[in-house]
Amino acid sequence: MIQDIAPQVFHNEYEHKMPQEGDLLFAFRGREVLTRAAADGHLEFPQALQASAAALQYLFRIDGRSFFLSLSETQLQIPGFGYEKTALLRQTDPQDLCFAGMTAYHLYVWYRDNRFCGRCGHETEIYDSERALRCPECGNIIYPKIAPAVIVGVTDGSRIVMTRYAGREYKGTALIAGFCEIGESAEGTVRREVMEEVGLKVTDIRYYKSQPWGFDSNLLLGYFCRVEGSLTIHRDEGELAVAEWVERAEIDRTPNHLSLTAEMIACFRDHPELF
Numbered sequence: 001m002i003q004d005i006a007p008q009v010f011h012n013e014y015e016h017k018m019p020q021e022g023d024l025l026f027a028f029r030g031r032e033v034l035t036r037a038a039a040d041g042h043l044e045f046p047q048a049l050q051a052s053a054a055a056l057q058y059l060f061r062i063d064g065r066s067f068f069l070s071l072s073e074t075q076l077q078i079p080g081f082g083y084e085k086t087a088l089l090r091q092t093d094p095q096d097l098c099f100a101g102m103t104a105y106h107l108y109v110w111y112r113d114n115r116f117c118g119r120c121g122h123e124t125e126i127y128d129s130e131r132a133l134r135c136p137e138c139g140n141i142i143y144p145k146i147a148p149a150v151i152v153g154v155t156d157g158s159r160i161v162m163t164r165y166a167g168r169e170y171k172g173t174a175l176i177a178g179f180c181e182i183g184e185s186a187e188g189t190v191r192r193e194v195m196e197e198v199g200l201k202v203t204d205i206r207y208y209k210s211q212p213w214g215f216d217s218n219l220l221l222g223y224f225c226r227v228e229g230s231l232t233i234h235r236d237e238g239e240l241a242v243a244e245w246v247e248r249a250e251i252d253r254t255p256n257h258l259s260l261t262a263e264m265i266a267c268f269r270d271h272p273e274l275f
């Protein structure tokens, strides 16, 4: 999955750091990132030393390389680089840069959207002892927003429910998915989302794995479950373009190894003994 970058190690402890030679910079503009394609097609990102240190925020490091975010109020421009869609980050190789870019985007959205205190409206400032913003007027401390959501593999023997979402940029095959609502357990979200999206009642809900997904500020929680009662799908036509039972033997092999969804589909296909 996207976060699996071993043997490299992701360090997200909050530290005070200044850019060093080799450290990289992420600058975003809406859903775009400052980058360029190298001669071999791989994406390159600016060196942190190419920008003014005053407007840089340390984010995290992977092994010995640190990553910084531009918090400049004017749009950062660096010769030779341009703003491209963040979707390109998903194709970034090596994978640690893909993961770094996604996580930097998560933090960018949070910093951007919390420049002012939601309690009193005063401008916030960087809190210097942990990853947070602080309001100097009322003392409100704001931590990064992480939105939990579930990915659900609904199975019936050798079949699994596969979906395609309506009206979204992503056109690939998916599983049932949805955000956890206030007051709800993750298992409760699984039961509710499956009922809302395909009209099935489920049982035997089993946790699989989780995945940070910074493109949408998510922490994704993967579950498998079985149907209890009727196997007839009643699709939510507003949400889903397709929802159908797919036999294990009909599931294509996919080169996409980044998403929890892809790994769960591959797990169902390759490990019949688990279901």
Ligand SMILES: [Zn+2]
Binding pocket: 117, 118, 119, 120, 121, 122, 135, 136, 137, 138, 139, 140
């Ligand atoms: Zn305040």
